[in-house]
Amino acid sequence: MANTHIETELAEGSPSLMQRVIALRERYLTDRQFTLILSFLVGLFAAVAAFILHWLIEEIQLLLTEGFDTETFNWMYLVYPVIGIYLTSLFVRHIVKDEISHGITRILYAISSKRSRLKGHNCWSSVIASAITIGFGGSVGAEAPIVLTGSAIGSNLGQLFKMDNKTLMLLVGCGAAAAIAGIFKAPIAGLVFTLEVLMIDLTMASLLPILISSVTATCFTYIFTGSDSLFTFTLDNPWPVERIPANILLGVFGGFVSLYFIRTMTACESVFGRLKQKPIAKLLLGALILSPLIFLFPSLYGEGYGSINILLSGKTEADWDTILHNSPFYGHSNMLVPYIGMVLLTKVFATSATNGGGGCGGTFAPSLFIGAFAGFFFARIWNIYNIGVFLPEKNFALLGMAAVMAGVMHAPLTGIFLIAEITGGYQMFIPLMIVSICSYLTIIIFEPHSIYGMRLARQGKLITHHTDRAVLTLMSLDSVIDKNYTAVSPDMPLASLVHAISKSHNNILPVLDNAGNLLGEIDITKLRHIVFRIELYHHFTVRQLMSQPEATLNVNTKMEDVMRQFDRTDASMLPVLDKDNHLLGYISRTHMYSVYRKIVADLSED
Template sequence: MPLYKKYKLPLLWLRRHTSSREFMLISSALVGLTAGMAAVILKTIVHYLYLMLAYGGRLLDTPVLLVVLPIIGILLTVMVIQLFFKGKVEGGTAGILYSIAQKSSIVRRSKMYSYVITSGITAGFGGSAGLESPIVVTGSAIGSNFGRSYHLNYRERTLLLACGAAAGVAAVFNAPVAGVLFAIEILLTDISISAFIPLMIAAVVGTLCSTLTLDEDLLFYVEKINDFYAGNIPFYMVLGALTGLISVYYTRTVHWIEAIFEPLAGKVYKRALIGGLCLGLLIMLFPPLFGQGYEAIKLLQHDNAELLLKDSWLRFFGTNEWVVLCFAGALALVKVIASTLTLVSGGKGGNFGPSMFVGAFAGFFFAKLVNLTALGNVPVNSFTMVGMAGILSGVMHAPLMGIFLIAEITGGYALIIPLMIVSATSYAVVKYFEPYSLEAKKLAQKGQLLTHNKDATVLRIMKIRHLIETEFQAISPEATLRDLVDVIAHSRRNLFPVVDANGTLAGIILLEDIREIMFNTSRYDTVKTKELMVKPPVLVQHDDSMADVMKKFDTSGAWNLPVVEGDKYLGFVSKSSIFTKYRKLLIKTTNV
């Protein structure tokens, strides 16, 4: 018997002999365990590959390798995707949102391992992207496919998908609360209280995976943090506004660079070479951009910021405090460019880690500037950490996750007040300029962002082809009034499509419009239906979205609208059938 079938047998027995709630609790633990171990594997591979390239024998002392290694990593990633995954490793967190909304939370099985492989290669060879989004995709795919294997319904499958994502985030940062809040704020904005327990179980199991198996060097943590001083509140408020503006810059820069590379979408190797070369040149000027960048953040925490310039050509300007300050400020801005180049050129990763990098350097820059200009005396390490929460809140549109992630990383809640101030301020500033998060903006522009709006989600799930009514009696334009009256006598409808011999919709006839003439028998053989028909107020194309269809109903005021493919008549769609289907789907998709 195959191994996977032996694995399924005990769970099939549990599925039959436990309640749905009990099975979901067991499932959440198993999904959390699997997603947590996937996170551990990915972190371990990238960590040791990075150490080998960056520190083993100081390979990066040779500046040309700063250009070559990222290009090699991106090219290898593209080759693996093309050869082994048929070019289909796409989506990131936005792809998971799309799967929840439009694919009934069904994620391709290959995503359970494809992102581990491809993002590991990209980041390990110096690609300036994060591993957190790939881990989210991997965990989500594990949860989704677990649900598919045991024939769970949409709500249960969606919950397990979120459990996998929560476990992945929790494992990466040793932060179970942040994992739960990530799932709630980004994936499950419409959630019931009953879903919290499976999410918490998955997050705790994922955290235990990393705690028990990973060395401290592989986990991002802070040894010491300064106590909060209420007198610094004005500075924290300014930092919140600053990180909000930087978050707007982050989002718009990403989409601007993506637009530049759009013409190269089908030329994967050319795009990899161009993007990789640009990335390598940036890393030559700013070596801390190599890899995820957590080593650089640790230098800030230990007050060793001058070491950031050690391998950079810019070190010839000196290493005094003002040069270091300018270098750190520049890093906060160019990290956005570097991470976007990594992704648009074909590398795999995400913006979660880069957001933390940008936030840390923005916080460091602001605190150092305040101290050097004698405007105040603020704790640099505290502002460095709080800045991370500000950018996470702004870029990801997840202020609660940003607050509690940094609180858990710092080992307590000493900074909870400044974290709340900075995250709330940053989020408020960003929402004014950008109503959608970085991951959601492109989906929103396409009308595909549905997880944040239950009505839109339901409408998007509905398809016109499933709602077409074909029992309307069609009649030829050349038919006489007598023929029409005969059709009316055998129909229970009050609307009749006029269709020519080629199947083209010529017009429609409403019973109320011909009520008077239909009783005039003297005209039965002289009046043709083409003289009685009218043009429909609007046509519905067979591939229209349901949102477009509802707009057409609103503008026309009609209760039934004809559906065509091109100009070929297919049938009618009615408001009543849409409302009936809507109610059924709303019940199905509510209370995840």
């Protein structure tokens, strides 16, 4: 039947090349088989995008900083980041002409509100914008832009081949997983990131495509860049049981650092948000914050992966002192701990100023950066004051990365597997689990949602693994409103009302005044005792017979609240009003539950 339908459609006119491809695909491949092919392509393209972005960043940074003297500070640190932010803002404003910041939040929003449809420009715009921002020294990460790029590639490939909404959601997850796997050469981390952060349910139907995308991206990244890990780490001091108390305390400390990061980031965003219509003012404010910080603490320049590597690979004080290069603190080894502490506190301001001023970047790399500095700072203070057993600082820098990532993203599994994979620190699995779990348990006391989900959670648009809430989030009020109703006026006699009832397809007739305001409603089931008595037709009017609705809804009512109102009132239909009390239509309990069951069935299919 499907093939006959396709052939009929193609016979009606001259089909395009894309139509022919889709027709052939539907004839010879099942949807599941084709989804696996698309997941491979998503992994390939995401790996290419990640390679291009990091190559652009490295080339720009090399061009700008090649001649810098490491033994003194450089005045250009005051200028480069501001130039980068300004160029990025011009690119976004005049070429992209769309909002591209908060990449992972935009993916979550697309999944919950736009049926997993991301715009075509997201396949390239974030790569260019973040390359300019980070290459010129913006203190943000490239991961969120690449995750948005990978997800956009998956979404647009799915749209190109007319895949259904569930497959689009899966391809968006494949793109995100491929991006993480490609950037870090960490396929397992890519998988668990998609499950924990994007809330894609793990079923047999979703597991294989996501794994294919992750492994494909990882393999092509190895081909493009070789076998070296992103960070250099060698375990010199194996983990003993005696360090468990220190691991627990580091996890708690990481949870509070994550809380500081999220709360400060949110506060800074609200300040820059007030200047939304004033791009020059945003740029100046961002420059006033960012330039002095990078001048004083050059570790804040760019993604900061060079500084992380110093903390992870250093073995002597001389090695760790190299983190002071290019700063006014150069040559003052006694200032290492204060320097580490100040960088830990100011990184969030540098990141907020970069994005708030008009740059483009994510919080993924900053959370790794802060985590490494927090872990090193914790271990150094512990050792200085001889609190307990000796703590190897570079090991705790590694553990700090997992702790802060788990807290900021509310993703302990991502923190565990990503840090293990990108550093080769598999022998640290037990302490990685301890610090990640403790960090997560600490932060959920204060923040129930991740830094990516909290914005959408406030709007009631966040998809979670809670099936009922996920389904209600995916449902839109507009999709269940019945706007085909028969309205009556309050002064209409019963005879005319009976005529209106004969034309209505609902049991409820709204009573409206001349301005369209809802005055009440006529419930046909309550009028059976008089509608057939012709002698009463001229003795009653609608005003005498109408009743007030059990409850009213408005255009901004969340679907979870709509369901709650139906459960509370046991009504069959409820009216939906706009902000001026004008009737928009009715929601039927029967229709709403029908849509609900359909979405549940779609989400539950394997």
